[in-house]
Amino acid sequence: MDADVIVIGAGIVGSACAHELARAGLDVLVLDDRRGGATAAGMGHLVVMDDNPAELALSRHSLAIWRQWADAMAADCAWHPCGTLWLAANDEEMTAAHEKQERLRAHDVGCDLIDAPTLQAWEPALRPGLCGALHVPGDSVVYAPNAARWLLAQHPKQIRVQHAEVLGIDGSRVRLAGNNWLGANAVLLANGIHATQLCPELPIRPKKGHLLITDRYPGQVRHQLVELGYVTSAHHCTGPSVAFNLQPRPTGQLLIGSSRQFDDSAPEVDAEMLAQMLERALSYMPALADLNAIRCWTGLRAATPDSLPLLGPHPQRAGLWLAVGHEGLGVTTAPASARLLAAQITGHRAELDPAPYLPQRFEMAA
Structure with a gap:
């Protein structure tokens, strides 16, 4: 052996x-x-997901382990407990944020709803007019x-x-x-x-995704920002889709996603899909248009039915x-x-x- x-x-x-x-x-x-x-x-986002009970159990338990590892991890692992703001663009999504809060709290995941003025104060680069967000402070990112x-x-x-x-x-x-x-x-x-x-x-089967990272802009964004429509895009769409997902890196850079294309294994960047993803990001954070992007790339997720x-x-x-x-x-x-x-x-x-x-x-x- x-x-x-x-x-x-x-x-x-x-x-x-x-x-x-x-x-x-x-x-x-x-x-x-x-x-x-x-x-x-x-x-590299570490986020409690609750699309179904099994996903919630696995992600919740995993984040508890990640937090146990965090103090011992090497500095270059870039552990960053930034938390997540699930953004509600309208009243319907604010209702979804309430429902998400109830599911997470039922499983002892700390989270709080914040209103529109609080959201604007916490993340002033977001466009005005959003209804609020669900704040999950225990989420993190890692390299x-x-x-x-x-x-x-x-x-x-x-x-x-x-x-x-x-x-x-x-x-x-x-x-x-x-x-x-x-x-x-x-x-x-x-x-x-x-x-x-x-x-x-x-x-x-493969799900192709695009990501883009900016130059360093410390303090521009404090939390991982995800639109509440991300869950539908991630798990329920059967065709190409995009959603706003932005992550602040400890370096001060901003990592922007996300997109999904089924059964496309080509490593090349799809210019049209990247444009759609960035257009979605700009609709939530117009100030991104003034930042310098330094790299974009693709990867393949392995998805089950x-x-x-x-x-x-x-x-x-x-x-x-x-x-x-x-x-x-x-x-x-x-x-x-x-x-x-x-x-x-x-x-x-x-x-x-x-x-x-x-x-x-x-x-x-x-």
Whole structure:
């Protein structure tokens, strides 16, 4: 055996899984081909989402773990507890903010409604006329690539990281380029959208997204700003969509999203989609037009049909475990996902009910 568990993928989900498995006393080998994925391309927002009870449970539990990690994380992980303002553009969205507040408070997530004058005082760059917002102070942001590296470095005697291209999986064995084989008691697939190259039967599809970052403008924005229509855009639209999502980075830069295009794997920036995304952002914050943008890029989210990740044993492949399909919440939900996987692999009781996330909820013919 080359390890107790082989983890394929060193993004935030794979790294968190390796960290939790090592914490449970297992010897872990992490294989990564350095192609990059959603971890390097995403916003790194840590936000409690409540589109359904399972999403709320996973994200809420994950943020509690992130807060436990925060004091120990390296400075370059750029942890920033900026909180989130869910913006209500009209009375209907203000009603939605009330409903969101009730759901979050029912699960002990601290949040408060603020009125229009308070919102304008807190974020004066926003356009006048918004009705108010829901403030969730416990949300944060982090620089996910460095957080992933930090997690892997916490257990130097139990976690080994190897640059390797995995070409195939056979139970608890993996075949590398050059036809070399490695074996373990279990193999954990945690490489996001690339997982379908090794397991084409997985029910995940790409959702392409665009991001743009500005030059440094310290103090321009204090909170992560998200329109309440973001949830509809993120999970319920079946075609291309955009929504206003703006994040202040600790550097003083502003990170602007978000867009979604289904089944488009091209890495190139789509000028029309980027323009729509920026037009949406300008409609909420006109002052953005006076700022300098320094880079824009795209990334691919791995989405499942029900927008919940696949966390557990592959229903048809003995020895293979899955931690994929996190869509745009991989950074947020990596900690709780990892604890669920580690508990299942080691035979311990999980802190959350694993049933909503088990891969067996979908039919897969290996």
